[in-house]
Amino acid sequence: xxPIRNSTFSLNLMYVPAxxxxxxxxxxxxxEGIKVSFTNWDGFNxxxxxxxxxxxxxxxxxKNIGTVIRNxxxxxxxxxxxxxxxxxxxxxxxxxxxxxxxxxxxxxYLPVIVSPLIMGYIWYFFxxxxxxxxxxxxxxxxxxxxxxxADPQINIFIITFVNTFQYxxxxxxxxxxxxxxxxxxxxxxxxxxxxxxxxxxxxxxLPLLAPSITINIVLNLIGGLKLFDVIIALTKGxxxxxxxxxxxxxxxxxxxxxxxxxxxxxxxxxxxxxxxxSIAALIYFRRKEIQA
Amino acid sequence: MKTNHKLSIVLSVxxxxxxxxxxxLLITTSFKPMSDLSSKWSLPQTMDWSNFTSAWEGxxxxxxxxxxxxxxxxxxxxxxxxxxxxAYPLSRFQTKLNKFVYLLFISTxxxxxxxxxxxxYQFFIDIHGMNTYWGIVLLHVTFSLPMTIFLYTGFISSIxxxxxxxxxxxxxxxxxxxxxxxxxxxxxxxxTVLIMTGVGIWNDYQxxxxxxxxxxxxxxxxxxxxxxxxxxxxxxxxxAGSLLAALPATMMYLFMQRWxxxxxxxxxxxx
Numbered sequence: 103x104x105p106i107r108n109s110t111f112s113l114n115l116m117y118v119p120a121x122x123x124x125x126x127x128x129x130x131x132x133x134e135g136i137k138v139s140f141t142n143w144d145g146f147n148x149x150x151x152x153x154x155x156x157x158x159x160x161x162x163x164x165k166n167i168g169t170v171i172r173n174x175x176x177x178x179x180x181x182x183x184x185x186x187x188x189x190x191x192x193x194x195x196x197x198x199x200x201x202x203x204x205x206x207x208x209x210x211y212l213p214v215i216v217s218p219l220i221m222g223y224i225w226y227f228f229x230x231x232x233x234x235x236x237x238x239x240x241x242x243x244x245x246x247x248x249x250x251x252a253d254p255q256i257n258i259f260i261i262t263f264v265n266t267f268q269y270x271x272x273x274x275x276x277x278x279x280x281x282x283x284x285x286x287x288x289x290x291x292x293x294x295x296x297x298x299x300x301x302x303x304x305x306x307x308l309p310l311l312a313p314s315i316t317i318n319i320v321l322n323l324i325g326g327l328k329l330f331d332v333i334i335a336l337t338k339g340x341x342x343x344x345x346x347x348x349x350x351x352x353x354x355x356x357x358x359x360x361x362x363x364x365x366x367x368x369x370x371x372x373x374x375x376x377x378x379x380s381i382a383a384l385i386y387f388r389r390k391e392i393q394a
Numbered sequence: 395m396k397t398n399h400k401l402s403i404v405l406s407v408x409x410x411x412x413x414x415x416x417x418x419l420l421i422t423t424s425f426k427p428m429s430d431l432s433s434k435w436s437l438p439q440t441m442d443w444s445n446f447t448s449a450w451e452g453x454x455x456x457x458x459x460x461x462x463x464x465x466x467x468x469x470x471x472x473x474x475x476x477x478x479x480x481a482y483p484l485s486r487f488q489t490k491l492n493k494f495v496y497l498l499f500i501s502t503x504x505x506x507x508x509x510x511x512x513x514x515y516q517f518f519i520d521i522h523g524m525n526t527y528w529g530i531v532l533l534h535v536t537f538s539l540p541m542t543i544f545l546y547t548g549f550i551s552s553i554x555x556x557x558x559x560x561x562x563x564x565x566x567x568x569x570x571x572x573x574x575x576x577x578x579x580x581x582x583x584x585x586t587v588l589i590m591t592g593v594g595i596w597n598d599y600q601x602x603x604x605x606x607x608x609x610x611x612x613x614x615x616x617x618x619x620x621x622x623x624x625x626x627x628x629x630x631x632x633x634a635g636s637l638l639a640a641l642p643a644t645m646m647y648l649f650m651q652r653w654x655x656x657x658x659x660x661x662x663x664x665x
Contacts, residue, residue, distance in 0.1 A: 113487065119476050120477070120499065208651060209413045210410075217643075228419060356515075
């Protein structure tokens with residue numbers, strides 16, 4: 103048996119290149135980031151000093167961080183909510199045998215293929231102040247155009263909408279696959295019992311879709327919480343910090359304010375926030391799956 | 395039942411119209427000259443191609459497309475080779491060590507690369523990886539590997555071990571049998587990996603904007619973003635540039651739809 107054992111161990115060499123890449127570009131920077139967050143490094147100078155937890159304490163006092171964390175959560179939770187609700191409705195509609203379903207699926211899915219940055223620009227033409235397509239309609243009823251992208255109450259929801267629109271197709275396709283894997287026998291049995299279509303939906307469809315729901319929710323949470331490109335395309339995080347997310351604020355702090363220590367601390371906050379929220383969601387919905 | 399069916403058709407057409415709307419506006423805008431101040435909703439009077447030539451030259455999209463192609467192709471080659479190799483021992487020998495290594499790989503699925511931007515950027519300056527093809531390719535490969543290894547490991551586990559044993563009886567070494575027997579069987583999952591990671595790399599902005607700042611190294615999204623800034627009021631140019639940039643991937647999608655949808659979805663379903 104010995105020779106085979108040796109050969110199996112040497113076969114592990116096959117994952118060494120991957121391991122090396124991970125160590126260099128993920129694990130090393132991750133620990134380095136923790137180190138940098140305890141310094142006042144500016145990102146350029148070779149000299150810096152240790153400042154302990156100062157960067158994290160600064161975060162607590164930063165008057166913008168509240169807005170930024172709130173926005174990040176709105177982008178994450180808001181997109182997740184709408185992508186799942188609308189995605190599921192679309193899937194239910196387009197799972198029926200209607201002639202137009204293929205074309206509609208193709209169109210709904212199209213933005214997934216296009217870069218989020220470009221989708222952001224396309225929506226910019228729609229929402230922009232001067233000559234924007236939406237304002238052309240508003241002008242039919244009002245005498246002044248509205249600057250929606252500069253309105254801090256509204257632009258965060260426009261960004262959430264644009265992100266939802268972009269990735270709705272993925273949620274829809276995952277739900278379609280889930281629907282198609284449900285055996286028709288369940289529905290027949292329910293019909294014999296005299297169940298209405300609404301009862302069938304809540305007692306057959308929804309519980310059996312549980313795995314698709316879990317995947318969609320976790321996937322969309324991670325996607326929304328790390329949102330970057332769309333914000334850059336639509337508002338650049340402005341006005342001021344009004345539509346900034348943790349990712350764009352970190353970018354601004356690092357390259358704009360040359361405050362690498364603080365930016366690294368922000369990156370760590372973002373990492374733990376996304377990890378905790380997505381793992382918690384995963385565990386919560388997996389449990390529900392088992393109960394269902 | 396009949397009216398229900400009709401209602402569904404009407405609804406699906408309506409949804410299709412709503413979702414095609416931004417693309418319609420993009421097209422009308424990109425064909426209108428600067429002097430045309432008509433609403434974006436109206437069709438252009440004439441087909442004016444000048445926006446396209448201005449955008450192509452202004453954003454240097456030709457160069458950007460070459461960069462995109464080189465980076466995407468090299469990254470995909472690396473992803474498939476390194477990913478498939480790594481998955482083989484991980485799925486065939488589930489020792490304690492290998493289970494741990496697998497976990498190390500997969501757990502990074504939830505790490506958004508942006509969270510480690512600051513140290514990564516510094517590391518890239520130290521190793522002279524800024525503005526180089528190899529630098530950005532290694533980054534794309536690394537961050538695509540978790541999903542790739544996940545998909546390959548799952549797929550290899552579904553290939554019967556008897557195949558390996560039979561080949562070894564014939565005197566083939568494990569390495570040989572991987573390249574000669576297993577690798578050819580991975581075609582379907584490789585198609586999934588190619589499309590899933592390929593779309594992400596082709597459309598990438600987050601990495602490219604940080605690590606490819608030299609003008610001649612810009613990818614399509616970076617070129618477009620830096621073109622957008624100074625030309626924000628020349629909306630026709632930006633629209634034409636966006637249309638050009640989105641065209642190759644869209645065309646591929648329309649012709650290979652089945653592959654794209656099942657590829658992206660199956661990847662996410664298992665993720």
